Amino acid sequence: MVEHFVQDFLKRHKSDIRNNPKALMRLRAACERAKRMLSSMVQAKFEIDSLHDSIDFYGTITRARFEELNMDLFRKCTEHVEKCLGDAKMDKSQIHDVVLVGGSSRIPKVQQLLQDFFDGKILCKSINPDEAVAYGAAVQAAALSGECDQKVKDLLLLDVMPLSLGIEVIGGLMSVLIPRTTTIPFKKERIYTTHYDNQTSVLIQVYEGEGAM
Incomplete structure (x- = not known):
């Protein structure tokens, strides 16, 4: 623009x-x-x-x-939504409600594309897009403090790894230990060998991301 x-x-x-x-x-x-x-x-x-x-x-x-000037950006919104569903191994038919978060979710074209993507499902607009994340944080704080009703206590918030974690191996490649979207906390053990016989030390380079390096 x-x-x-x-x-x-x-x-x-x-x-x-x-x-x-x-x-x-x-x-x-x-x-x-x-x-x-x-x-x-x-x-x-x-x-x-x-x-x-x-x-x-x-x-x-x-x-x-x-809308014409920004259509490529608007379409990326639905592409990201589709990718997130794929990462979660979910189909869009399994989504109960679509909650809009962030000021740009007020853009009519963004709302139209999202509604079309979810096969005409009515978008949830009862929460202020600028305050939705704060509402979620407040609910989680109430659940952790115990000062809430039973419905909130029964909520289980699962955090996941946004990016894969791994270490560098021979050839400058990244060996993934914890794939992205893995629910955390998570523990993984794997045996690696040294590059040369009789090595007395090893430098462990930890990387985050999806590139093979």
Whole structure:
């Protein structure tokens, strides 16, 4: 979106603001405000006084144009959801509720794509997307403290490894010990041999991630 208006400024005023960090920062802030407006309006306008070379800039963008500019990013949302379901070995039909978390989940196109992905399931909008994580943390705190009703006490929160853990072996490769999505705490034992006979010490390099190095 910022690049769109950079090109718009260049076309209208024959001046490139990409070498002006302050102007880019102000434009980015204006684009952020416009993005939020488009969650509830079909068109957003903004004005930036003396954006670059003493030129006042007036920007207008429709929701349709905003969606067109960012469609590749929006589609990545559903790709990540699909990947998470695959990691959890779950089918989307097994999901009871889809809770929106984060300010950008207010974007209508994101909501539409998610609803389409889950075959028309109504999205849960009863929780403020900006506060959903805090609500979850409060429930977990109540469960740990014991100051809660039986329903909360019966909740079991399972944490998992976001990335695989392993050590470096011969050839600079990573030997995975704990795969990602493994429920933790978790213990794993494996026997490794030294590179040379009669070695007196071993350097153990621990790595995190999915690359084979």
